[in-house]
Amino acid sequence: MRWRVSTRVLGRWLKRQMPKTLFGRSLLIIVLPVAIMQIAVTYVFFDAHWQTVTSRLSDGLAGDVAWAVESYRDDPTPAAFAKLSSRAEDSMGLSIALQPGRKLPATRRDPPVLFGPFFAPIDRSMQRALNDRLDDPFWFDTTRYPAYVDIRVAVPGGVMRVLAPRDRAFATNGHIFVLWMTVATVLLTTIALLFIRNQVRAIERLANAAEAFGRGVDVPAFKPHGAKEVRRAATAFLDMRSRIQRHIDQRTTLLASVSHDLRTPLTRLKLALALGEPSKRNQAMKRDLAEMEHMIDEYLAFARGEGGEAVETVHLRELVDEVSEGALRAGAQLRVAVDPALIVAVRPNALKRALSNLVMNAAVHGEHVEIAARVRAMGGVEILIDDDGPGIPADRYEEAFKAFGRLDEARNQNTKGVGLGLAIARDVARGHGGDITLDRSPLGGLRAVVRLPG
Known part of the structure; x- marks a missing residue:
């Protein structure tokens, strides 16, 4: 034993x-x-x-x-x-x-x-x-x-x-034999290093191209290289990337058509109500139309994503300041602690939408909201969004990210929402190669941690 x-x-x-x-x-x-x-x-x-x-x-x-x-x-x-x-x-x-x-x-x-x-x-x-x-x-x-x-x-x-x-x-002459054996070992090791490095470099290029594609970054210069098996894998990756890109393009075209088709009757209804006699019923119908329009925007944003946007290098503080304006208009007391010199390579509109969802969610459910950012020791950036609201039980953090999910008993949901805010935010973060996690906030409410790679 x-x-x-x-x-x-x-x-x-x-x-x-x-x-x-x-x-x-x-x-x-x-x-x-x-x-x-x-x-x-x-x-x-x-x-x-x-x-x-x-x-x-x-x-x-x-x-x-x-x-x-x-x-x-x-x-x-x-x-x-x-x-x-x-x-x-x-x-x-x-x-x-x-x-x-x-x-x-x-x-x-x-x-x-x-x-x-x-x-x-x-x-x-x-x-x-x-x-x-x-x-x-x-x-x-x-x-x-x-x-x-x-x-x-x-x-x-x-x-x-x-x-x-x-x-x-x-x-x-024993030392001569040992010397020749040592020289032969060094020579064989050097040759092995050169050949292995050449093969591993092809695999590293394939891994980097796949990782970049996962973050939405195009690598047009990538070509199959290396051993026969590695070239087969690279060719399969290129074919898969083409199929996925065609699917994204077709979906984007379809959603644009759906968006146009849905907005046309909504616009006619809004015009008819605007020309109608003011009444309580008229106001209620306007609110219903506004809610329908908001729901359509949410559905389309979730389905469309931001895959077509190019990656840019931006100052994180400027992006956070733009997001903070909506929370201030909602009446939240906001404090921002982000270094103005901090620069990130992201898809600006996509990240702005994700942060906006998180910040507005915090502003709706809490009175005080704090936004901070820090550089991770292992590389990348963490963006922390805290509120002093009722929070979410720890065992339901993952459930909160499910599309169309509602946690009414844990957090009083915004009646205009359709349960896609956190799902969209996580989809954007993962599209950048990062993720979003939830935790207990030092303010007593919920903390959303957005992790972006370096």
């Missing part, structure tokens, strides 16, 4: 450490196996080849040293030693010197910390070879001289010192 828990914890930790982007994950998929292969090959090379060669070289050097010691023991005269030293120098590349009256060093010089793991196998191989070949006490050092190995053997009357070329003791 404990093993299963530990496995789940490790799995969650690994999942958190995994790259979140497609570029990072693709790079990991390609580079990680290459790195593991290179490490495995390097390990096998050192374990199976380099150490084997080093062991054989160490055995050969130890045999030559043992021969020199035995030869000296057989004839320890100076003439014989000189002949022995000359033969070892010419045939074996060994420099042999006799140090009368000397003793073996008591300690061995430690290698540098950085190169310790590299010299450890060499020392073990040399130690084993000399132990097998020599019966006399010995001492050696593989780190003091860059090009030589220092070997000393206790002989009668002193110490025999042997300086052997380093390549006689171990294979010296």
Whole structure:
């Protein structure tokens, strides 16, 4: 049971450490196996080849040293030693010197910390070879001289010192192999980076085009690019965008015709009432016609949206000031806290309509209304609209955004409304790539939070 828990914890930790982007994950998929292969090959090379060669070289050097010691023991005269030293120098590349009256060093010089793991196998191989070949006490050092190995053997009357070329003791081309493996890894990683980046860039362009289209921004320069599958997805996106745009254009044309057809009889009725005799019945009919006209405007605005409007860079404070005029005329006490220098890229008329719906809703249901704006830490802007009205229960916030929804028991709805104000406002915010949420206001009523992307 404990093993299963530990496995789940490790799995969650690994999942958190995994790259979140497609570029990072693709790079990991390609580079990680290459790195593991290179490490495995390097390990096998050192374990199976380099150490084997080093062991054989160490055995050969130890045999030559043992021969020199035995030869000296057989004839320890100076003439014989000189002949022995000359033969070892010419045939074996060994420099042999006799140090009368000397003793073996008591300690061995430690290698540098950085190169310790590299010299450890060499020392073990040399130690084993000399132990097998020599019966006399010995001492050696593989780190003091860059090009030589220092070997000393206790002989009668002193110490025999042997300086052997380093390549006689171990294979010296191991670092070249590691260097080539490192260069190959870097080269393969660079090639993988270039190819992966090229493919991911095509996917990023497709994602950016889809996101821009969702905000109502046209990207005319976008063309299918990248791998075959990515080009297929981009072509499908372009076809979908064309179909949606045709649908929007057809709907806009139809709604314009409907609007004209409905307003013509309404205008005739309004004219007939205007020419009629003033009476209570006449006034009631005028109010009914005004309400019908308002309802038609609401329905058409909800169905039409503001998709055809271009995105512009505007000062948010100027837009809020225009929206605030309606709330002031409605008798609300309004306070605006928006930085005049704050600039946003939006569809002005669409955002103005959304903010107007929210501000007028706050003005109708409360006496005090506050409008503020702040820049979000993660990017984008938040517009806060607070009122001191009766508010809405927290469990009915989402219900308030439903089209044609009414929350009569929670907030006394405006009798002229048709339940589309919040729905239109959220549709506009989401059309910009943001959203609208509701919360409890510090003033005691409702807070509407409009989030717009950066």
